[in-house]
Amino acid sequence: xxxxxAEKLSMAxxxxxxxxxxxxxxxxxxxxxxxxxxxxxxLAVAAGADVVEIGVPFTDPMADGMTIQRSSQGALKQGVSLxxxxxxxxxxxxxxxxxxxxxxLNPLLQYxxxxxxxxxxxxxxxxxxxxxxPFDEGAELRTALAKTGVALVQMVTPxxxxxxxSLVCSASEGxxxxxxxTGTTGKNVAVPDTVLDYLDRVSKASPVPVCAGFGIRSRExxxxxxxxxxxxVVGSALxxxxxxxxxxxxxxxxxxxxxxxxxxxxx
Amino acid sequence: MNAHVRFSADxxxxxxxxxxxxxxxxxxxxxxxxxxxxxxxxxxxALERLEAGMREHLxxxxxxxxxxxxxxDWVGRPTxxxxxxxxxxxxxxxxxxxxxxxxxTGAHKIxxxxxxxxxxxxxxxxxxxxxxGAGQHGVATAAACARLGLPCVVYMGAIDMERQAxxxxxxxxxxxxxxxxxGGDQTLRAAIDEALRDWVADPMGTFYLLGSAVxxxxxxxxxxxxxxxxxxxxxxxxxxxxxxxxDAVFACVGGGSNSIGMFxxxxxxxxxxxxxxxxxGRGVALGENAASLxxxxxxxxxxxxxxxxxxxxxxxxxxxxxxxxLDYPGVGPEHALLMAAGRVRYESATDGEALAALxxxxxxxxxxxxxxxAHALHGAKRWAEKNxxxxxxxxxxxxxxxxxxxxxxxxxxxxSGVAS
Numbered sequence: 001x002x003x004x005x006a007e008k009l010s011m012a013x014x015x016x017x018x019x020x021x022x023x024x025x026x027x028x029x030x031x032x033x034x035x036x037x038x039x040x041x042x043l044a045v046a047a048g049a050d051v052v053e054i055g056v057p058f059t060d061p062m063a064d065g066m067t068i069q070r071s072s073q074g075a076l077k078q079g080v081s082l083x084x085x086x087x088x089x090x091x092x093x094x095x096x097x098x099x100x101x102x103x104x105l106n107p108l109l110q111y112x113x114x115x116x117x118x119x120x121x122x123x124x125x126x127x128x129x130x131x132x133x134p135f136d137e138g139a140e141l142r143t144a145l146a147k148t149g150v151a152l153v154q155m156v157t158p159x160x161x162x163x164x165x166s167l168v169c170s171a172s173e174g175x176x177x178x179x180x181x182t183g184t185t186g187k188n189v190a191v192p193d194t195v196l197d198y199l200d201r202v203s204k205a206s207p208v209p210v211c212a213g214f215g216i217r218s219r220e221x222x223x224x225x226x227x228x229x230x231x232x233v234v235g236s237a238l239x240x241x242x243x244x245x246x247x248x249x250x251x252x253x254x255x256x257x258x259x260x261x262x263x264x265x266x267x
Numbered sequence: 268m269n270a271h272v273r274f275s276a277d278x279x280x281x282x283x284x285x286x287x288x289x290x291x292x293x294x295x296x297x298x299x300x301x302x303x304x305x306x307x308x309x310x311x312x313a314l315e316r317l318e319a320g321m322r323e324h325l326x327x328x329x330x331x332x333x334x335x336x337x338x339x340d341w342v343g344r345p346t347x348x349x350x351x352x353x354x355x356x357x358x359x360x361x362x363x364x365x366x367x368x369x370x371x372t373g374a375h376k377i378x379x380x381x382x383x384x385x386x387x388x389x390x391x392x393x394x395x396x397x398x399x400g401a402g403q404h405g406v407a408t409a410a411a412c413a414r415l416g417l418p419c420v421v422y423m424g425a426i427d428m429e430r431q432a433x434x435x436x437x438x439x440x441x442x443x444x445x446x447x448x449x450g451g452d453q454t455l456r457a458a459i460d461e462a463l464r465d466w467v468a469d470p471m472g473t474f475y476l477l478g479s480a481v482x483x484x485x486x487x488x489x490x491x492x493x494x495x496x497x498x499x500x501x502x503x504x505x506x507x508x509x510x511x512x513x514d515a516v517f518a519c520v521g522g523g524s525n526s527i528g529m530f531x532x533x534x535x536x537x538x539x540x541x542x543x544x545x546x547x548g549r550g551v552a553l554g555e556n557a558a559s560l561x562x563x564x565x566x567x568x569x570x571x572x573x574x575x576x577x578x579x580x581x582x583x584x585x586x587x588x589x590x591x592x593l594d595y596p597g598v599g600p601e602h603a604l605l606m607a608a609g610r611v612r613y614e615s616a617t618d619g620e621a622l623a624a625l626x627x628x629x630x631x632x633x634x635x636x637x638x639x640x641a642h643a644l645h646g647a648k649r650w651a652e653k654n655x656x657x658x659x660x661x662x663x664x665x666x667x668x669x670x671x672x673x674x675x676x677x678x679x680x681x682x683s684g685v686a687s
Contacts, residue, residue, distance in 0.1 A: 060568060060569065063307040063467065069450055076582065081582075105567045106575075109581060110579065131307050133305060134305070137303055137304065155307070157309040160311070179308065
């Protein structure tokens with residue numbers, strides 16, 4: 001079977017959504033809280049998720065809130081780099097869920113796009129999310145990744161204009177990352193009806209599955225989003241679970257609307 | 268010369284021709300290879316609105332008339348061009364100062380702050396956010412916002428709040444809310460990150476009043492347009508006084524706003540040497556200085572592709588300089604272009620050299636310059652030794668009162684330091 005990495009990603013999300021529940025895209029910062037436990041944490045997260053988004057730490061995470069700023073700094077202090085992450089992934093047992101790397105642009109730029117595309121595909125990475133690379137600046141990286149079939153996931157937001165929304169959605173690969181709010185990651189947000197309308201518009205415009213992210217941390221939010229998107233991204237809340245030393249697999253499973261209620265999920 | 272930046276003579280000529288013809292920034296917001304708009308998707312509509320608003324208003328007659336009257340009646344422009352007779356005698360070249368230290372709030376920053384605040388008002392902004400390093404941009408923004416009745420929040424690194432304490436008080440007295448930034452490196456870079464995060468939360472109602480010629484397009488262009496009055500005035504004043512152009516112009520370079528403002532009018536004058544002086548800090552190793560043009564290589568930080576002080580993994584490196592206003596690991600894209608094109612030479616001055624130049628200028632000319640400016644003074648002194656009798660204009664970008672806490676700890680500590 002020769003499925004492109006980008007398609008593997010779309011399929012994992014569609015498969016989960018077809019079972020009647022949004023796919024869970026679970027974010028963790030590589031090497032946080034512990035670099036030696038990275039492989040163990042990754043496998044545990046993958047066991048509870050449909051896609052794992054691995055954060056490459058960066059000194060200036062301008063789109064992220066306090067939690068991911070803290071996890072990025074914590075990982076950098078332990079010497080985590082893109083090079084280290086790709087080596088770890090290449091050396092370990094392949095997790096059960098497809099992998100996406102989230103990185104600000106500069107670490108990718110310094111690594112070299114051609115080398116990145118080859119090594120990422122070899123390490124089982126299906127896609128990239130680059131929060132400071134808007135569609136207009138992305139041609140070079142998109143072209144390089146396309147050579148090995150790796151997706152460049154585009155983001156849209158509630159303030160993206162309708163024309164730009166269709167442009168960005170049709171260029172996105174793997175899935176479209178629909179940011180639920182204007183702001184940084186990690187805030188606990190209610191999901192108002194205006195956001196649901198916006199997510200419906202994104203889902204309508206997008207040829208690939210749509211995942212909603214930023215501020216999602218409870219089963220109630222996931223239940224409210226299930227009719228509107230194919231998947232949800234949980235980031236800061238999961239980073240906090242790992243930081244506390246709780247079981248990420250159980251916590252992720254508890255996010256699914258069909259799961260029995262558990263006291264560790266706040267509303 | 269920076270070994271990471273090499274262009275052929277043809278490429279250099281092409282870049283300089285395009286710069287002189289006003290073709291930069293191009294449609295993608297680039298100055299040759301540098302610049303661009305590397306920001307989260309949330310900010311794209313806000314930047315597009317800013318760019319459209321800027322194109323509509325900035326060069327319109329009514330806007331320029333209003334800006335012109337604020338600059339004249341409130342800021343105190345034109346600022347003087349002062350001859351420096353005793354420093355000239357000491358250094359051997361004829362030294363002149365473009366006196367931005369005499370502008371309202373004590374530095375060139377007000378030129379940009381009042382211009383952008385007027386633009387924000389026309390675009391219907393509900394509040395202003397700004398970052399500040401030395402505190403000069405924060406004070407200028409607070410003052411401009413008070414003048415125009417706009418609410419103002421200033422982000423400032425915790426380390427900078429300590430070393431530029433007088434400016435924190437000034438901002439608060441001017442009605443601004445000053446928010447300490449304790450994340451990241453706790454200096455200018457962290458303050459910009461935090462201001463961007465604030466803007467991401469309310470991209471349509473908030474106006475980000477960026478203080479340097481850095482960041483995503485259109486800021487490097489907008490800030491240059493508002494600061495280039497410095498060089499235009501200086502050039503006209505020098506010609507009026509001497510009947511010809513100076514041989515060289517100098518300015519200090521952090522992000523690069525006073526320098527691009529000083530240099531821009533002189534770029535077409537091929538006979539004029541243009542020299543920018545960066546913060547050489549304690550030494551040449553990564554982490555010991557803030558001289559990104561001298562020691563950096565290309566990368567993306569805070570919205571812009573330019574030269575950065577970074578490690579081999581693309582992590583932005585912490586910088587070191589005695590001067591908070593120069594303590595930044597990147598530099599404006601137009602400076603990167605002007606260096607690549609071979610039109611402007613960039614050098615650095617160490618903390619010690621800047622302190623010595625500050626002492627000399629204070630004693631010989633009765634002007635206490637900002638620590639940032641003192642770097643440019645040292646660069647001019649070094650040039651003067653090799654160019655006796657020639658004429659140089661230095662951008663006196665700001666006054667040094669704000670640096671008293673640092674000067675108390677250094678030059679005024681015990682009886683060491685202040686040479687007599």
